[in-house]
Amino acid sequence: MPDAHILLPALLPMLMLMLGACKPSPDATQHMPEASAARGILAIQRAGCGACHTIAGLAWPKGRSGPSLEGFAEQGLIAGRLPNRPDMLAAYVRNAPATLPGTTMPAMPLTPVEARDVAAYLYSTGER
Numbered sequence: 001m002p003d004a005h006i007l008l009p010a011l012l013p014m015l016m017l018m019l020g021a022c023k024p025s026p027d028a029t030q031h032m033p034e035a036s037a038a039r040g041i042l043a044i045q046r047a048g049c050g051a052c053h054t055i056a057g058l059a060w061p062k063g064r065s066g067p068s069l070e071g072f073a074e075q076g077l078i079a080g081r082l083p084n085r086p087d088m089l090a091a092y093v094r095n096a097p098a099t100l101p102g103t104t105m106p107a108m109p110l111t112p113v114e115a116r117d118v119a120a121y122l123y124s125t126g127e128r
Contacts, residue, residue, distance in 0.1 A: 032086050032116050040121025043114040049093075052105075056125035066105065073126030079103055089119040 041057055044050065050058045052066035075084050079100055082088050088099070094115035096105035110118060 032090070032120055035086075035090075035113075035116040035120035037117070037121040037124040039114070040117035040119070040124075043110060043118050044121060047108050047110055047114075047118075049108070049118070055122075057121075069122055069125075071126040072122040073124075079105070086116075086119050086123065089122065090115040093118045093122075 044055060044058060049055060049069075050061040050063055052063040054062040054064065054068040054070060056070040073084075078084050078089055078092050079096070082092060082100055090112070092099045092105075093108060094110045094112065095107045096103045097107055108115075
């Protein structure tokens, strides 16, 4: 049997690769480190997102013509068709028709920065 001091250098790169494969999936913060959930709820209020959606942390309005966005982070898909990723969510909340043709959600008066903040807020209200 070979000595450990001979095997360890040979196995070390393989162990490092295996540990890298165990890295947890990136979360919203890692994708949008400059986004602010605190600014996101303000943008949600200003844009009137609550007119159509029930949103965690938003006392009024609690619209029901769109789906509830409570626990949004746990949803697998955005609008039932797009992968629930921060970049995709930010694009969708800003200009849904351009991101997902045929959707009933209108384009919203959000800047790209505000859209990222809205996405950060929606992800902060659930477990991801």
